Amino acid sequence: MYRTNNCGELNSSFVDQEVKLSGWVNKIRTKGFIIWIDLRDRYGVTQLVFDKERTDASVFEAANNLGREFVIEIDGTVIKRKDVNQNISTGEIEVLVSNLKILNTSITPPFTIENQTDGGDELRMKFRYLDLRREPIKENLIFRNKLSLEVRNYLSDNGFLDIETPYLIKSTPEGARDFVVPSRMHPDQYYALPQSPQIFKQLIMIGGLDKYYQIVKCFRDEDLRADRQPEFTQIDCEMSFVSESDVLEQFEGLILHLLKKFGKTVKAFPKLTYKDAIENYGTDKPDLRFDMKINEITDNVKGKDFNIFDKAEYIGCLVLNDKAELSRKEIDELTEWVKRPQVGANGILWIKNNADGSIKSSFDKFFTSDDLTSLTKDIGSKSGDLILIMAGTKKETLEHLGTLRVEIGKRYDFINFDLFCPAWVTDFPLFEYDEEEKKFKSMHHPFTSPNKESLGHLDSDPEKVIANAYDLVLNGNEIGGGSIRIHDYNTQMKIFEILGMSKKEYESQFGFLIEALKYGAPPHGGIAFGLDRLAAVLNNKDVIRDFIAFPKNNSGKDLMIDAPAKLTKEQLKDMKEE
């Protein structure tokens, strides 16, 4: 037996008890005749004392030779501490050590095992097992574990079955690139790793299992962006005999349950159409932790000989309450920020609706004070507000205003970080027109059901068809998305036709699903959540990598195990010969 207790549970009720603890040497402080050691394990830190008067000389000597991250086992007596440490659960006590055994030694770690470490990202990934010892990373993983189990129990209580779908499946060249797996037993043939269990969960519904979920790894061989992982985890769900509102209700329940369980404050769970989200927030994943909306002022500002406005398809603005006192420098900084290639805007125009009643703008040459006052009235701006304006094409300008809005929210504390603001975004278009390939593409995937009301447009105006698709947005992050699926063979055929897929194409890729639709497929729909992202967002964090035990870097490498790597000659031969 290595321990009677862990390092997080001893308190004053244990005083005078003999205990055995094991853990890592976190910190050593020496005062000649006395040595304090912080002993750390997953559960906490306990202070050990070695004291020349009360500790056996050989034990004291051994303690003197310990180093950081040594693994030790000690016996000792719990005693009251003189200086109570209120910051930790064991802060009332310390353990006077009578016996010390070194279970393992450690060389000096390449970075400090502290909450604030001196280790850079790549170094921390290379020595991930040491990074895991740090409190923040450890807590992230413990949280993720709780989140998963909470999701499982909620879904199970709601009748969902955890059903595993295969990882070695068939490649479907549409969409993102698949990772493929050569088959040794079947020469020249390949499995593919799933980008999602989409088709399998539909087949599970066709198989009559009614409600399915799975917390499952998915794979995408994309050129990686910052904080994108080639393998990621999805909470994947599907239900039968449901319409869109049934699915929304069910998963609103899940999200509210989780937010409550983890002590988060939620005020509302609104439903926005895609169109409204774009027009009001410039994005389909609006951050609703602050009210600021985009105001369209296209019609209000044209015809004043100001070329920027007159030639623009769209002009919109954001009203920053009580920010009229922002300095020219600060506005310039924002302007530079939106002009960076990551945003790509042309610039920002502004109106200061000063607190003293005066009004000023960056285009005073073209607009009188009265013009400006009238404009501010129209958009409901009050004295003291700063108004930031952008102009250009509608699509891009809204996007830029949306990006600016979030930046302003963070930069000027408009965002209440204590608030959690989930929302549904609905009524997505079913298709997007791909200008390059000159054809329609599915906005989600080709199995998404068109909305009944817009079925009439399928032949004439595919771009007008609304999908029964929905995204779940939380604090400006898309954390889930799904749709009602097509369960009708003829509708599915129609969609393939509009997408310009030949019979050969859809049959070779989805033949089994199409076949399955002939055998009594029930109406069904579902949703998938990104677990990595959800865990991060629930902790108000941006870096999902810190919520993954063994993440890959931005070029898809695992720096710790050094993967991918070359194969041996024998392996290559094996693969090619058979």
Next chain:
Amino acid sequence: MYRTNNCGELNSSFVDQEVKLSGWVNKIRTKGFIIWIDLRDRYGVTQLVFDKERTDASVFEAANNLGREFVIEIDGTVIKRKDVNQNISTGEIEVLVSNLKILNTSITPPFTIENQTDGGDELRMKFRYLDLRREPIKENLIFRNKLSLEVRNYLSDNGFLDIETPYLIKSTPEGARDFVVPSRMHPDQYYALPQSPQIFKQLIMIGGLDKYYQIVKCFRDEDLRADRQPEFTQIDCEMSFVSESDVLEQFEGLILHLLKKFGKTVKAFPKLTYKDAIENYGTDKPDLRFDMKINEITDNVKGKDFNIFDKAEYIGCLVLNDKAELSRKEIDELTEWVKRPQVGANGILWIKNNADGSIKSSFDKFFTSDDLTSLTKDIGSKSGDLILIMAGTKKETLEHLGTLRVEIGKRYDFINFDLFCPAWVTDFPLFEYDEEEKKFKSMHHPFTSPNKESLGHLDSDPEKVIANAYDLVLNGNEIGGGSIRIHDYNTQMKIFEILGMSKKEYESQFGFLIEALKYGAPPHGGIAFGLDRLAAVLNNKDVIRDFIAFPKNNSGKDLMIDAPAKLTKEQLKDMKEE
């Protein structure tokens, strides 16, 4: 809304209520003026009635045109049934239909959707989504789902953290063959799919997370045997600061919890050494649902000029209580059975210790009645017993006797199928000597810790070293196995040396683990269970494929989606060019 109730919940308390149900047409019976339809969903079957007198003519007509597996939605009134069906939960009632809507049609399924189907294995796999609709397969998957959740909650309650390990890892050419995944971003480099998360869970322990579990897919590119899947699911666990007895106690707790939860009768949980298991049962996964042990009689039967005995290294027998009346034909059948190449024995000799006191054997030429009587006494056989004897090399003969034992248990009802008999098998040898390659190999894997007591043999007699390894056996199946791992750098080096691995070899494959051992690795150990097998064994079933939603066939093919398959030219180009 497609339903107010499901097809498994209506009973007499619902009589007179208006309900809406959706489901599949399971059976149709017509009597001219009345039509009964069994409506099926995941939850059960409800009988619908269409009646010319009480049902609208158009609805009756529509019902007349329904076919099997059509998906329908109906409105109706719950009424009492005249002939109560005791076999189903809804047997007291039926629903008089007022409204019928066809949600989807179905062509005729390729096999009947019944408990006993006419569909062969391959056909059922090709149309797996239809096979899932059958009660036995559906119930298997529901059971598996319950089992997983029960395991998770038990482990979570015991402080284990569910931590996901990566799927895209590095190939380790030792052991079974890896499935590999070419990296497009890193030319000529490959990921591998994990055969198990072994090294990662050790790193999680080195990372201080103390207790880990995961229910995780593992992959092995082996030449498939019957009922072996290239991807399979493991309940993977690891603990820090534990010795072997701690791990056994923890997981004995898990198994007993599961057996109790699922209403299974358990009498004992013995611990057998590997040596005892082999000598008493001829296998390291003994079926303890019946007592019959192997008796060694080598010394008892030599020196009677019977060549088969005299030249044999080992002679052993099984005593079949009260089976002396077995006919010559039955014994011949058993003999043929053991001579099949799957077993490969030479034959069976027998002694009939008849109920009337007479004694007879298949080698009466060499043994007198007294010889035989004396022998039967030595092995404790009573009148009425049949004794089956095998002779040859020790290793093979024990194996053959072990195989015969289980066959006899099944064939002659020695096995009590209501009993669940878990056991630990411990004290495995650390190494096996590979005669072909003339070197030692790890019996489990190279990270298995040698038993402290036998450390002295490491240099002199590696084959005598006992491992801190253990298997969990249930009803003759190995359902789990694990070990205490090496946490000490020098011991790990020693093991690599004995295995004849060069520095280059172990560093290229396990360099990161070896490096990690330098930074304060704690003592740790764990276990992994086969979930597919566990689910089957808990249901007294042999075919694990029936507990997998989408299994592959014996040549690793998914017959439903037709994978593996060829890639498109673009995909191949993508893979090779970059």
